[in-house]
Amino acid sequence: MPNPLHIILILLLPLASFLLMGLFGRSHIKSASGLISTALLFVATCLAFYVAYGYFFEYGKVDGVYQKLIPLKYTWLEFSKGVSIDMGILLDPITAMMLVVVTLISLMVHIYSLGYMKGEERFATYYSFLGLFTFSMLGLVIASNIFQIYMFWELVGVSSFLLIGYYFEKPSAVAACKKAFIVTRFADLGFLIGILILSFYAGTLDFNTLIQRLTSPESMELKTIVASSFLGISALTWGMVLVFVGGAGKSAMFPLHIWLPDAMEGPTPVSALIHAATMVVAGVFLVARLFPVFALSAPDALHVVAYVGAISAAIAAVIACTQTDIKRVLAFSTMSQIGFMMFALGVSKYGGEEGLGYTASMFHLFTHALFKALLFLGAGAVIHFVHSNDMKDMGGLRKHLPITHITFLIACLAISGVPPFAGFFSKEEILLAAFHHNPTIYWIALLTSGLTAFYMFRLYFSIFWNKVPSPTERAEGEAHGEHHGEGGFSMMMPLIVLSIGAAAAGFIPFGKFVSSDGKALISEFHLQFSIAPVALGVAGIFVAWLLYQKQNSKPDTIASSLSALYKASHQKFILMNYMSSSPKKYCSIWSGDRLHGSTKT
Template identity: 40%
Template sequence: MHILIPLLPLLAFVVNGLFGKWLKTRAAAVSIGAVAGSCVLSLITLGRVLSGETFYGTVYEWISSGDFRASIGFNIDPLTAAMIAMVTLVASLIHIYSIGYMHGDKGFARFFAYLSLFTFSMLILVMADNFLLLYVGWEAVGLCSYLLIGFWYEKKSASDAGKKAFVVNRIGDFGFGLGIMLIFYTFRTLDYHEVFGAVQTIVGQTLSIPLYVTTIQADLTTVICLLLFVGAVGKSAQFPLHVWLPDAMEGPTPVSALIHAATMVTAGVYMVARANPLFSESSTALMVVGCVGGFTAFFAATIGLAQNDIKRVLAYSTVSQLGYMFLALGIGAYTAAIFHLLTHAFFKALLFLGSGSVIHAMSGEQDMRKMGGLRDKIPWTYGTFVVAALAISGIPPLAGFFSKDEILWQAYSHGTNYGAVLYLLGASAALMTAFYMFRLVFMTFHGKSRVETKAARHLHESPWSMVGPLVALAVFSAIAGFAGLPEAWGGGNWIHHFLGPVFGHGHEAAGGATHLERMMAGVSVVIALAGIGLAAFMYLVSPWLPGKLASGLGGLYRAVLNKWYMDEIYDFLFVNPGKRFATFLWEFVDAWVIDGIVNGTAGISNFFGERIRKFHTGHVENYALFMVTGVVIILGFYLFA
């Protein structure tokens, strides 16, 4: 049964890829049927794992060469079961939503083929029982992101965004690949159970790293973890490799939802959580993970404050929320990180699909400054969007409150300066998150209409193929948090007990400090309400204030608006020098050296040909003279040599 979970979306990809030209709109039924089938099987698998069943085995022996063996096998444990249930459920709803969103697009069948391949790739990634198969899924989701971000390839910005995502991810994937190679070099296997079971045998070992004229000794476990984390930084869009994700908005909105919620960017978080036996043995690696996550959560939130494109606000929100997950991983709170990953999937998918519904109603417009007053025109979209905005802001009893508050509590209760710094970064990001999410809500749905006349004539609620998934996701965004209802609130913290066999207790705070935990949860709610209240004051009560603040802040506002000039910095440091070097190779090496050699050979041949041709006069007496001369030379050679 387990093999059918990834196999069904793969079959849908093959069918739609080969026969999409003839299937046309029926391609949606093929993909939806396949992914829904995977979803049902995933939920059955989740039920079996809940009852105590697990599966770890080989489906097919793939490669065997000397010491190196690689198999196609699955590892079905609580972490995998939770992930595949989330991936297939969210992917199914996004597939259904895409029927209405992509209606009339000439690439309709191709789009559904790519969506199915994307789902298959993510399922392989999370179900793999070894690092090599995980890497196959890892690279496959990267390929799918390139295909889907650049889906409208006739549009230059979309094509460029696809290439940017592909290139930036190659940087992270290079480090990830080196990490997997070092794992095999160290353990002589890539199998999860064998690697994690042997971790204690390498604790304290060092690795000699040549560095210019010297050699440094580095902790082997730390080097492995940091190389793996480089891959996670690229795939999960953490600073400084975050720059590809906002540009991914050039793809169709269902793609944005799938990338940001259920696939691709969650892969890095999953990988670090899966490799927790390695990371738990390196305090240095965990500190790097936590610091990068905490800084990214804060940094991306600042950028989200000033963006005016509705999808770009959500994009930086994703980068920030992923930062929270890495912050949790960095303090050993693996369960809290996965809990937030699962709840985030629902409300972030809802936010992106809701923004797609807004864009659909606005005839393609994405600038919030040209919206306003839409709540009466698209009430279902508005209602579900507000649920998601409240959830991500951390308002109880919605899902985001329990998962985000768990991360902040774990950081606060870590009992170190490191934990305190991460808490302050997370709390600051929480304030900004609540502010920019309700800035988006108020600019889009409230206030006076700023909709242009042409778009206003076509304002309408989305069809039920789009609204239905919004309602379903709103329900999940409201109730998913109760899976992790902490004991301080009278719950059983089910998600912690469920994932306990995978993570153990990690470094997470023990229960018992119920009063303090409730107090800190109250602080989190106050922070969220402060952000929402500030947004309401600035965009509903005093709508003139944002413009005045922007003028007053001057350079700081422009820096935030321009994403702290990260793209410009990368252009200056890497892109432009790369282009100049490529131009040098083209104009000098290719045009002068390579073409010079080729053309020079032809020139030399032509030079000698011109001179030899002078001997070909066409007169018989000249040819006879040449022949006699040749005979005399040959005879002379043999007689006198």
């Protein structure tokens, strides 16, 4: 059994950072606030790796099955005999994995921000909010009951509100944080109603007990909730769908994705944390936490998860192909990749090889955290250098930003599913699971994979190749580079660390550690199956190379010939915007609004 003190410290160290920086950062320790916060996160990360190692290799497995351990539990509120709210720690494979993911990515963001946010007037406040965000997500991850997870779920929403609106002097940032908060509140209402339905019939809030009562065929609670219905649909299905609505809001699934692109108004390192390890993956974690109930007792709700995930992945990929803001391209790539994780859960069964989708989803969550954080932090280095988010202001930067260029390329190869990078292995398992259980979703996912490679390398070539600078521009760029560089050690070190993970993480035998039933799942590699996804990915990269490796008129010509589709995609398929905008405004592939205000976004 793990020492609960270690897990409590993992949780409390970011909270200490929040309190210290919030209370004393601006008045007493402003100059050292970043270093102190980073040191606290470093200790938390070391403890997270220690706990994960102990769980996976020492005490977590009994008779070949990883156990759901409760190292700490106490009654927080007791209303009457048998009716109480407990607080506790649940340690299982996905908890151990997420402890590592959240602390590691947060640590990289903390280190990176030392350089990126240097000189900001509210530097200590920024680190205070980062601490709160990390604490909130860690609390969500270790929660032992559904009410506890809801508390931290709402704290994650509050934290994102504070960080997205960090540049509150910008009207666009204020509008963005309000939009994210309000949209996710509607989704969270669904989550809350789902909690009330499940806990009412199960008679408990505790995850282990709730799952046991709602999955055992002999359980009276299961028989009662299945027999109860509304509009011909069982109360259990309603409850699970409403829980998923909460997850879909946090994870920006269609049609609750409208807050995601505007959330880019926050500082770029914040975007890395939101998209790689905290808010956006919280919905996937929630579905995974209650997966036994979805798979064994509410298959109709799981079908909803599958199709919403697949539709979201495809729509986001199409939208990403026409965006010109570097951070918005990455935002929609996140929506698409989260869609992959969701539909992988949706096509999965419980236990054995039938549970490959569950393992693949968690594996992709793990690899995605590495290459998505790398992409956002790399984008931050580019923005830091050119002082713009717009791709039309970039091009030919590979010589000025050599480390950023190489690490960004690794991340693009990983997300595109090119072997042997990390994304290839996790995405192949997702496609294999879909192929066996839902051919329709498989074909949607396969085509989306090709689009992913195209839009990511459209982004890559537009930033680092494309333009051929004139001698005057080259001289100005070299002078600019000597002054600004790549941001120094604090900004480059996280890129290098994450690039190693994005390149090598796919070789981890993930199925040995994380599966739907706790038993080792060894997925065999099928070379013939991989031919189509890899070929489509390479084709997507090749098309991007033809169009964007050098400046030419081909993208403009294609955009004009596909005027209606291009316009709809550029406007994110939002009907009101589509109907009210001038067609001429969107005929150029390089069109798009410039972000105003601070250049450090």
